[in-house]
Amino acid sequence: MKKQPQRPLEFLWRPPRHGRCYARSRGWCIELVEAPNIPALMASSTLWIGITFLAVLAGIRRRARARRVREQWAREEDTEEIG
Numbered sequence: 003m004k005k006q007p008q009r010p011l012e013f014l015w016r017p018p019r020h021g022r023c024y025a026r027s028r029g030w031c032i033e034l035v036e037a038p039n040i041p042a043l044m045a046s047s048t049l050w051i052g053i054t055f056l057a058v059l060a061g062i063r064r065r066a067r068a069r070r071v072r073e074q075w076a077r078e079e080d081t082e083e084i085g
Contacts, residue, residue, distance in 0.1 A: 042048065
């Protein structure tokens, strides 16, 4: 077996460079280097922000629908009192 060259620990934490990617994986490696916001999109906090946004939106729509129903009931009661 051939002994692997020893590299400093900092080498492991450096971001990938265009020249360091293998031929088959070069495409996605370049995309990761050029799109540093990928980890932010893949984070669980992004998922929870989206879920919270949808819940707030659903609550707003439910309140608006309930308000329309109450207004309709008020109009129906007014027409019953008149008639």
